Amino acid sequence: MNVEAIKNYFSSYRQTPLQQVTDDIFLQKKINLFIKRDDLIDEHLSGNKFFKLKYNLIEAAENNYSTLLSFGGAYSNHIYSLAYAGKIFGFKAVGVIRGEEHLPLNPTLSFAKECGMEFYYLSRSEYRKKYSEEILSGLEKTFGDFYLIPEGGSNFLAVRGCSEIPKRIEANYDYIFCACGTGGTIAGIIDGSDEISKVIGVADLKNASFLKEDIYKLSQTKKSNWEILLDYHFGGYAKFSSELLSFIKSFEEKFNIPLEPIYTGKMLFAIYDLTKKNFFPENSTIVAYHSGGLQGLKGLRERKIWS
Numbered sequence: 001m002n003v004e005a006i007k008n009y010f011s012s013y014r015q016t017p018l019q020q021v022t023d024d025i026f027l028q029k030k031i032n033l034f035i036k037r038d039d040l041i042d043e044h045l046s047g048n049k050f051f052k053l054k055y056n057l058i059e060a061a062e063n064n065y066s067t068l069l070s071f072g073g074a075y076s077n078h079i080y081s082l083a084y085a086g087k088i089f090g091f092k093a094v095g096v097i098r099g100e101e102h103l104p105l106n107p108t109l110s111f112a113k114e115c116g117m118e119f120y121y122l123s124r125s126e127y128r129k130k131y132s133e134e135i136l137s138g139l140e141k142t143f144g145d146f147y148l149i150p151e152g153g154s155n156f157l158a159v160r161g162c163s164e165i166p167k168r169i170e171a172n173y174d175y176i177f178c179a180c181g182t183g184g185t186i187a188g189i190i191d192g193s194d195e196i197s198k199v200i201g202v203a204d205l206k207n208a209s210f211l212k213e214d215i216y217k218l219s220q221t222k223k224s225n226w227e228i229l230l231d232y233h234f235g236g237y238a239k240f241s242s243e244l245l246s247f248i249k250s251f252e253e254k255f256n257i258p259l260e261p262i263y264t265g266k267m268l269f270a271i272y273d274l275t276k277k278n279f280f281p282e283n284s285t286i287v288a289y290h291s292g293g294l295q296g297l298k299g300l301r302e303r304k305i306w307s
């Protein structure tokens with residue numbers, strides 16, 4: 001594996017725009033909102049997954065691993081990105097998928113398969129024990145030695161990658177928002193933040209109070225300029241209401257910024273709602289981190305949840 005090629009790829013990252021959103025509510029409340037468009041980094045390896053994979057891929061290549069293995073649901077943005085990274089950098093990628101195989105493959109997994117990813121399905125109960133000795137040794141028997149990346153890609157190297165996000169934002173701001181699944185991204189943003197600004201995460205899972213501890217553990221700097229909002233999950237992971245869907249549609253129509261309902265849609269909804277409730281002092285500047293994930297819309301379209 002060519003370590004230099006991987007390093008070059010990640011250092012030739014394209015600077016993405018910071019796009020202002022001038023909706024009436026923000027003018028009225030004197031709030032400046034910008035979206036950091038990291039969804040535009042690349043079509044297939046974009047958003048936070050670009051930063052989460054960066055040091056993991058370098059680490060795997062430096063240690064001469066030829067196989068990458070990770071875990072995720074059948075619509076996972078992480079699995080999708082990992083498959084693509086495997087293809088462009090010449091690793092074999094294995095996706096351990098929660099639940100049974102469904103054929104034909106959904107758009108996420110069929111893209112992953114085209115990239116050469118191999119799948120291994122675990123029942124939901126096995127999946128809960130995915131890091132157990134028993135499951136991992138079974139995976140080793142099947143695939144040989146591999147570089148393991150945890151579910152969602154969240155480990156210390158992912159956090160290190162995400163700590164590079166804030167310094168690529170060319171503006172001063174009071175708040176930076178991001179969507180939270182496992183918390184790796186926000187932990188990195190906290191580590192890379194200056195302590196004048198506040199980092200706010202919007203949790204996509206229901207009952208996600210455990211996230212606070214996970215983020216605290218993942219973060220290397222143990223700063224305290226952050227907060228997690230637990231009440232904008234819309235029923236939980238991959239759950240959404242028609243109100244959320246129509247919000248996302250109208251946002252895209254007005255500003256030409258696509259969102260999806262699992263992560264970035266909930267984050268923007270939270271920012272609008274908090275603005276209405278006067279959460280932000282007048283003249284605050286907010287940056288919302290667009291973490292990508294737009295590939296997921298294809299699966300929603302196929303299931304007629306999205307048009």
Ligand SMILES: *Cc1c(COP(=O)(O)O)cnc(C)c1O
Pocket residue numbers: 047048049077078152154179180181182183184185186263264291292293294
């Ligand atoms: C994976 C993902 C997240 C969640 O990131 P974590 O590091 O797991 O918190 C947020 N937004 C998008 C678009 C994602 O794909």
